[in-house]
Structure formats: structure tokens, C-alpha cells
Amino acid sequence: MSALVWITVVSLAAWGWLLLCQGFFWRTDVRLPGRRDPDPWPSVCVVVPARDEAAVLPASLPSLLAQDYPGRAEIFLVDDGSTDGTGALARELSRRHGGLPLTVGSPGEPPAGWTGKLWAVRHGIGLARARDPEYLLLTDADIAHAPDSLRELVAAARTGGFDVVSQMARLRVQSLWERLVVPAFVYFFAQLYPFRWIGRRGSRTAAAAGGCVLLRAETAGRARIPDAIRHAVIDDVALARAVKAVGGHVWLGLADRVDSVRPYPRLGDLWRMVSRSAYAQLRHNPLLLLGTVAGLALVYLVPPAAVVAGAASGSAAVAVTGAAAWAVMAGTYAPMLRYYRQPPWLAPLLPFTAFLYLLMTVDSAVQHYRGRGAAWKGRTYARPEAVADEG
Structure with missing residues (x-):
């Protein structure tokens, strides 16, 4: 099997694991649990x-x-x-x-x-x-x-x-x-x-x-x-x-x-919202950044790329495997689109959005190493210092 086939198979396997083994994260039915009125009501x-x-x-x-x-x-x-x-x-x-x-x-x-x-x-x-x-x-x-x-x-x-x-x-x-x-x-x-x-x-x-x-x-x-x-x-x-x-x-x-x-x-507004804290989410660790970029590419970008490459090269195995991974991806995204009252045709566009998030994450790291760090409402938190615990 070619390297592209193996990469596509790994991407599909990753989606199978996400579908079944990541806490059913894609379901949107986690709402306020059952409750009854307290007596008396607390302040x-x-x-x-x-x-x-x-x-x-x-x-x-x-x-x-x-x-x-x-x-x-x-x-x-x-x-x-x-x-x-x-x-x-x-x-x-x-x-x-x-x-x-x-x-x-x-x-x-x-x-x-x-x-x-x-x-x-x-x-x-x-x-x-x-x-x-x-x-x-x-x-x-x-x-x-x-x-x-x-x-x-x-x-x-x-x-x-x-x-x-x-x-x-x-x-x-x-x-x-x-x-x-x-x-x-x-x-x-x-x-x-x-x-x-x-x-x-x-x-x-x-x-x-x-x-x-x-x-x-x-x-x-x-x-x-x-x-x-x-x-x-x-x-x-x-x-x-x-x-x-x-x-x-x-x-x-x-x-x-x-x-x-x-x-x-505007895209710039959303870009700032995400990039201001994306690298902090990765604990300002360059190895975690590399792993995140590679993971996003494997999980979200490989499936559509495999469909295009398979169709262009005549490799049915690559195209079908990529299409299957893409279909699982879109299927897991559909419930969130329904929650936000958005049309289902947006689901296959998730790889494009994931690519934007990949760029936002890289930009967050670039801003950090330029000394700008997380900026919000006129304040910039350049390089977080370790804060000693208070007794």
C-alpha cells in the first residue's frame, strides 16, 4: 500500500475513535440536568x-x-x-x-x-x-x-x-x-x-x-x-x-x-478571539504546537485531500477511504449545526474551518514569541510568569 493510502486509513481510524471513544463529544444533548426547587432558595x-x-x-x-x-x-x-x-x-x-x-x-x-x-x-x-x-x-x-x-x-x-x-x-x-x-x-x-x-x-x-x-x-x-x-x-x-x-x-x-x-x-474579529488564547491552551509548548498542527492536518485536512488525490490518480482506495473519513467528520458536526440552527450543507466545509483554526493557532504562537502574547481590551499579557502559591 502507498504512503497516501496508509495516511488516509489512519485518518479514518482516528475518526472512528473520535466517534465512539471521545465521550460522544459530538452529541448536543448535554443540557441542564434534572432539578427540583429547593426550599428555601439560597442567596x-x-x-x-x-x-x-x-x-x-x-x-x-x-x-x-x-x-x-x-x-x-x-x-x-x-x-x-x-x-x-x-x-x-x-x-x-x-x-x-x-x-x-x-x-x-x-x-x-x-x-x-x-x-x-x-x-x-x-x-x-x-x-x-x-x-x-x-x-x-x-x-x-x-x-x-x-x-x-x-x-x-x-x-x-x-x-x-x-x-x-x-x-x-x-x-x-x-x-x-x-x-x-x-x-x-x-x-x-x-x-x-x-x-x-x-x-x-x-x-x-x-x-x-x-x-x-x-x-x-x-x-x-x-x-x-x-x-x-x-x-x-x-x-x-x-x-x-x-x-x-x-x-x-x-x-x-x-x-x-x-x-x-x-x-x-468579520473574520478578523473571530481570529483575534481564538488566537489570543490558542497558544496558552497549549501551555506555550512548541512540541504541543507541532503535535496540534500535525493532528489537525491528519484528522481534518487529509480526508478531502485524499478524495481529490484519489480521483486525480485513479486510486479508488484512497478516494473511498478519504470520503468515508470526511463523511464521519461531517456527520459528527451536523448536530452542532442543528443546535445553532444552521443548514446541513455547512458540515462538509468543516475542513476549511479547521484549516483556519490551524492558522489561528500558529498565529497565536507567533504573537507569543514576538512578545505580544494574549491581547484583549487594550491589555497584553506577554509571557506569563510562574505565580507562587499563597499559603
Whole structure:
């Protein structure tokens, strides 16, 4: 057999393994688990870190203010050095809409060793501690919640005994590039962190979705959150790992009524979203980078290349094997497209999107070695230093 046939067979075998042995990551039925109303309802403080979010707050903050929660709940929005009037707008929205009490705070610039978001979260949790809540809801400023979102999250946490209940907010999918890139982003995330494995007690797989994280306050204290993860660029995964490290139980699934209102209309917007943290995901390790590039090429690029090469050379074995791998790939992607209400004809285009992600990952490494690191909202985290544990 030729080398191309062997490579194509390995690609097909990889897809067989992904289909059956990677936690059924491609299924989209992991939603909030069965739940019942607690009696009494525990108190909750909502912490919203916000930096230059005036454009999205009118679509997101009113949804938090309007939460239909039977227990005591309060919102703490932390204005992280905004220059667009985020804090003033939040106060005005609170006056206009009423609802849950809102406190707007400002922590100042983060000290060395802290990311801006986690410094803001620390300030918000500090303000919330005065209310002695049982749960903290950490949610981003671009996330809109259905009126019963908080109620459902708390009921699920109480019923299942979870220390973290996190939902992957449904991202906006309107522009052409959003349609091509966004569903694949969630698909790849689930492939790395299968949701079924995360929720299994004793499993080492840990992840959360930073846009919507309900966290037991007592567990946050034991896990020293956010201090223990203060330098993490991918803070949601770091948070879940910290919780599991102290014996906490984490649940992550797809959301039905929690949505991101942030637009990513151009490829450049999506490129920056992915590349700012892609190399951090690989722990800034060049060997992991090489392995990731090779893996993406083998799994996603070989099947369509084999179909073309097999047809051009007259090799039926190469063409058929490549087509079979491509078909399995598209089949596993179809449920995510349905979840995002996208047409099925986008499924065979996944190799093109995977190639974009390969380039984004390489670009992330290039930016790191140029000293630019992860850049977001006017801040750059060049080369993360090791942060010593606090006693």
C-alpha cells in the first residue's frame, strides 16, 4: 500500500475513535440536568466583570436585572477601567429597568501577575462576601439570560450536588464568518473537553464556560478562586480545574436560554478571539504546537485531500477511504449545526474551518514569541510568569 493510502486509513481510524471513544463529544444533548426547587432558595450574588462594554450592556444587563428568582439575589458589576462609560450606563440601566439591586464597583488596574478579568472578579467577589451568599454567578457582560436562568442554575446545582454548574452560552451566528467559525469553535471545545466526562464524579476532565458559571461560595473559598488562577488567560478551564482539585463536582453543558450578544461580524474579529488564547491552551509548548498542527492536518485536512488525490490518480482506495473519513467528520458536526440552527450543507466545509483554526493557532504562537502574547481590551499579557502559591 502507498504512503497516501496508509495516511488516509489512519485518518479514518482516528475518526472512528473520535466517534465512539471521545465521550460522544459530538452529541448536543448535554443540557441542564434534572432539578427540583429547593426550599428555601439560597442567596446568590451575581458578579459581572466589564471593560468597555457599553455597546452590549443594553442587551445583556436588563436580562440580569429582570431575573425571576425566589430567593435573595444581588448584582455586582465591576467596571474594569472602562473608557466608554460602562459604569455610568450600568447605573442608568438599573434606574430605568429596576429589578435586582445593582452595585457598580471599580478595582483599579490589576497588579503584576493578574489578568484584568480575574482582578475584576476578585473585586466583585470581595463586595459579594459582605452579603454572605451561598452561590456566586460569574457571568460576562455580553451574556443575556432568560428570566428563569438563575432559578434553573441554582435548582440544578442544589439537586445534583454540584459545586459548579456552567452553561456554554449560545454564541451569535448571523454573519457569514460567524456561521463558518462559531459552531466549529464549540465543536472543537467539546472535542477537547467532552461534557459527559466533565460531569462524571472522579473524572479528571475539567472545564467550564466563562460566560455563565454558578459557583458555590464555600467551594470558591476552599479553591482560593480567583487568587489561585489569577494569571490564567483561559480562566474558565482553570477555575474548573481548581474546583476539581479540592474535590468539587463540576457540570458543563450547552445552554438553551443563555445567549451571547457580542457580534463577531468579520473574520478578523473571530481570529483575534481564538488566537489570543490558542497558544496558552497549549501551555506555550512548541512540541504541543507541532503535535496540534500535525493532528489537525491528519484528522481534518487529509480526508478531502485524499478524495481529490484519489480521483486525480485513479486510486479508488484512497478516494473511498478519504470520503468515508470526511463523511464521519461531517456527520459528527451536523448536530452542532442543528443546535445553532444552521443548514446541513455547512458540515462538509468543516475542513476549511479547521484549516483556519490551524492558522489561528500558529498565529497565536507567533504573537507569543514576538512578545505580544494574549491581547484583549487594550491589555497584553506577554509571557506569563510562574505565580507562587499563597499559603
